[in-house]
Amino acid sequence: MANFYTDNKDLKFHLTHPLMEKIVRLKERNFEEQKKFNFAPMDYEDAQDSFDKVLEVVGEICGDIVGPNAEGIDAEGPSVVDGHVIYASGTEININALRKAGLMGMSLPRKYDGLNFPIVPYIMAADIVSRADAGFVNIWGLQDCAETINEFASEEQKMKYLPRVCAGETMAMDLTEPDAGSDLQAVQLKATWDEKKGTWLLNGVKRFITNGDGDIALVLARSEAGTKDGRGLSMFIYDKRNGGVTVRRIEHKMGIIGSPTCELVFKDAPGELVGDRKLGLIKYVMALMNGARLGIHAQSVGVSESAYREALAYAKERMQFGKAIIKFPAVYEMITTMKAKLDASRTLLYETARFVDMYKTYAHISEERALDKDEKAEMKKYQKLADLFTPLGKGIASEFCNQLAYDAVQIHGGSGFMKDYPVERIYRDARITSIYEGTTQLQVVAAIRGVTTGGYLAQIREYEAQKITPELEFMRRTLIILTDDYEQAVAKVVDSNDNEFIDFHARRLVEMAGFIIMSYLLVVDSNRDTSFTKSAKVFIKLTKSLVKGHAEFIRSSVVEDLAAYKIEMS
């Protein structure tokens, strides 16, 4: 009888952000589809009401089915029989429940049987599913691969595959290989055109493929023989119905055990080219990865939510020295800080999702008609913001997720180390979030451009200029001072003109920008709902100590210091 949507009013708060009206109007092309589809909204309020009602179903399924199944799935795990994956029994039950509820293909257009939801409510569903089971969200959430098909594939391919996704077929993105992990340019899986069969044939091996035995897979393969870098790679759709791919083994993992991580062998597997040759990595995978990173950000927030709730409940219940442990400063500080970090990573998640919604919707509209000058400018602005915020959010939120899981175990004490409480699983599940879809270190590499080009600073100034109530003014003042510290640190590092020095401090600079941005978002949230004021206050204290600390580290750092850190290869 639990509902993971209605028991968390913060979700509805983010769902009803003022920018949503514009997003929904654009996404619905002024609600013209109501004439064609009996489930299309009549106006903005009607659309919001639909999101609310559908998310209530997501919350119910997660509270009653997916959440309670998580422990059993973690114990049972998937297996491989005759080259194919058998999910844990609970996983099948979860998929069936979500499939029957029509919750696959949520963001796809109605003409392909989707719900045409914006990214924000879809990501909210991912947030809720992740809280219930961080491993299961990978299988369900891979539906966002379909967004890449929707964006780049031919109409014929869309008509063929997207309705199948909406009907509940699962997906996979086959990118990584034994020698091509973070460096995808090294992908070797071969795609050769077979004149006789009139199709591309895929041959080679993929590794670490989440849900690798899914029904429809996007495969990155080398279509240009003799090439060695990313420019020789193309993207293909592999349809499991055609056969040709077997699962050699699944990995034994620390966490997210229910999500099968596969090693795949391609033997003359037919593949359909998506879009243009040679754009596989440089265009399509980049889009795919950005979507996936936003998904991991959502997963991190959902896992953080579960860690926070477990810790809070235990700290209220556990009696020591004659009182509940939550009464002790050491514990209540941890709990309150957990909530502040959770609120911060969630507000950043939905800010990023809105940016993605804005630019992607304009991009789709631009295929139907020419955008006017203002629209073009707006699309560009939001695309830039989405590119800046996606790695920043994934990087910071996944680290927070690990911190929250760590603290949740700590609050449970010895009991948290045992398999008797969910925090043990949450702790193991959290660990992957800062590793896959690009490690935190790689998110920093993507985000540092936002620091050096002034992109983050410009957005910080936008937040700074927002109207807020006088009671919140003291927070803004603090943040203005911290922004000065950030600017000076950036100037010092950039002015060194030494790339290694910039790389060395990159993580510190990205964190400074990220913490200031999240602080401002919490101030803006507090302005709309005072229940966030506590988290805003606490998070700004964290931001202050982090920014001041990093600023001091950078102020006293010189290029020559790097020698002290370097390790010589012997």
Add this chain to the structure above:
Amino acid sequence: MKGYKIIVLAKQVPDTRNVGKDAMKADGTVNRAALPAIFNPEDLNALEQALRIKDNFPGTTITLLTMGPGRAAEIIREGLFRGADDGILLTDRAFAGSDTLATSYAIAQTLKKHGNYDIIIAGRQAIDGDTAQVGPQVAEKLGIPQITYAEEIQAIEKGKVTVKRRLERGIEVVKCPMPLVVTVNSSAPDCRARNAKLIMKYKHAKTISEMQEANDDYLHLYSDRPYLTIKEWTVQNIEVDMNELGLTGSPTKVKKVENVVLQSKGAKVITSSDEDMDQLMRELIESHTIG
């Protein structure tokens, strides 16, 4: 493939599973205002059985029939969100105070009027009254067979329905010709969740009374989309003897309602040995339970 015409009988009930301290009024009656109104749980099990028939036999239609006050239209919407095709709300002041006999009379008369059914499926019992009488009484009044305590409708072949029954001491599989009434246990599979597209399709579905009460921006919808009007039937729509309805038609009279605290006492194991039997007989005679 030919589908079947299914009627699901459902009731809106106060959620007695989450009883707080204000659940009963001072006079001992149920404080309905303090308890959320929900779809009776076993009626949801019944709806799931109907939906599974619809999954397997395309062309099957499911009509949800409920008797209750105006707000009971909510459970018809709940049914539509899960895959029912339409619903009838049977509502009239004349039904107020009905016991199971008067209720089953009203429902049976409605079904006679409506006709057109192969299978009538209901939950075994409602959590507010726990009588398990309405389903069987409806079957009696319609003069058709009934299968109670059903856990699974396993097959429909050649006009016959095969049903697995869950009884206290085991299971029983029976076959029965249509039309018939099936009442379903809570041990049957849970009902599926509401479906996203169906929610959006039917969320504006209303009875005429609800339309009149609501200050609705979407009134034009009801002429364009006839499926959004939930049928609302009163005594005018069915043929009834008014003396059989409501309080007049209800021989059950509540004399007194009491709060009872159930206390389980320690159990005692008695073997079939002669000593134990003798001891038991002595105790029963001493406590004047027997003799």
